[in-house]
Amino acid sequence: MLSDELRGEIRALLDQYEEPRSALMPAFWLAQQSDGHLAAEAISEIAEIVGVDPGYASGVASFYTMYHLRPVGRHVIQVCKTLSCRMAGAEDILEHLKAKLGINLGETTPDGAFSLCTSECLASCGTAPVMLVDDDLYENLTPERVDEILAQLGG
Amino acid sequence: MQEFRVLMGHDTPGYASIGVYRDHGGYEALRKALHQMTPTEVTDEVYWSGLRGRGGAGFCTGMKWRFIDRSSPVPKYVVVNADEGEPGTFKDRFIMEHVPHRVIEGILIACHAVGAAKAYIYLRGELALCRERLLTAIEEARRAGLLGASVLGSDFDVDIALHRGAGAYICGEETALLDSLEGRRAQPRLKPPFPAQAGLYGCPTVVNNIETLANVPLIVEHGAEWYRSVGAPNPAVDAAARTGGPPSGFGPDSPGTRVFSVSGKLNNPGVFEVPMGTPMSALFGLAGGLREGLELRAVIPGGSSAPMIGPEHFEIPLTFQTLADAGSMLGSGAVVFIDDQTCPVDLALNLVEFYEHESCGKCTPCREGGQWMRKVIQRIAHGQCREGDLELVRHVSDGIKGKCFCALGESIPAPVNSSLALFPEHWQYHIEHGSCPIGAKEYSHVG
Ligand SMILES: Cc1cc2nc3c(=O)[nH]c(=O)nc-3n(C[C@H](O)[C@H](O)[C@H](O)COP(=O)(O)O)c2cc1C
């Protein structure tokens, strides 16, 4: 169930746009920020507020990779694996993270602290290799730097 | 050797805040546009400057604005493409983080020029710091009376909203972006109609890139002639100044500066603003050259969709025309230098994986072709090559080229064909020996 406060925020979004359907994506963001992921029930409730079919709404949600349709760890790590990061050793960073966290891509650590995935170019190719942890960008990564970051985040 | 125009002030402390930006003359171009120029005069100035789109296609910006029918009774929109996602490209992020008010000022002037009361910035979902900077800038501008009703005491009412993307490269394609903004799965639309005729909510819409718009306040403030005083303008346009003659902002006309994103195994990679027409070797020099022990083998001159070119083009002046003549493109201005320790088969595989992952699924050549191409190249890269695989790569490439719904699919063959053309022996070695001649590690995250 979306909280009353959240429902209010979503209704307020409708004024931003000529057509209410445009509020779907920002509403998904609000729900995900409050819940950690975007649950099927949240999508249905948002669909109702926005005035679209719930099946349509989940079709939109599933198109975009940043909406987590299933629960994820408290921190989501996305390692850029594209072109410049690949040339700068992104694969070594990934291997290091997998070993350190004991998980594969798409998995979450048993304590629920970290989920690990790859990402396409994060628009930071000049400081490759890079990764995002939640909203924060970490640049010029080395395995040692990754260890420091994990320690800071309280792995 | 850099020439800071778009990036002017980026190294001044506090320039991202409205106070410092205004202390340095910020928003005076908006004032001039509103109080001393008609919308048509603004559009004409931008047209005669020869400013061309920095998002990838390089279309003449003033011409795009002229396509908007200001007399139409329906709302008009300015939509800002801040979805920066072309591999190798990171200049829009730098611009948004360092000179956000120049972007906002450019958006406001564009709205005035085309008669839009509302602008949407479609910002890539991952760019959190840009989001923070832009939201702050919008709020600051609102409080300063630069945004909202009766801007700077004129009869111009305008608002800007920020729309956060959620991870999909295809949203950079302008019509897919509009679909996304309308709350749909982001798939490109059939053109025509172009956004200028029927864009957001079916209304006349200008879609422009961040860097394109950041050029606009400078053009309005200093004029088209000033703008054309650097770069590689077509002299025939200048000679015919405003009296007809060749069109401004097309073909060999590449005036102004360009903000390049430079990456690779370099000593000093980063964002550099240089005049158009600067030789690639000079950009390479600014980036400090390759790190010790590495040799230059190829360059991707305009983002992953631009075919790689060989070191024989090292002195090429960077303009729209020269790169097109060299069989590539200036694209998003992302220059990636490729060294001799980078496996060109692996590089092609990496970029095909990218396109496969980012295909929106709308058309078959892109959706199926990308996957098929990846599987075959993966076999070649990983020593599992089958008889005829190289021919198969060429065959799939032909099956994609010219047959896709949008430029995403059309870009799939670029890294593959250029890698094949530049490094035939390297591919042959993989095929014959099942291993990499330079001993590159095998990696792949798909399949
Ligand atoms: C697959 C694809 C991705 C694109 N990505 C971007 C992008 O991230 N940013 C951008 O400004 N333009 C991008 N473009 C180009 C836009 O479609 C459009 O040409 C541009 O936003 C127009 O603005 P401009 O004329 O100011 O360059 C992309 C095009 C395609 C086909």
Ligand code: FES
């Ligand atoms: S390639 Fe990793 S940030 Fe661009």
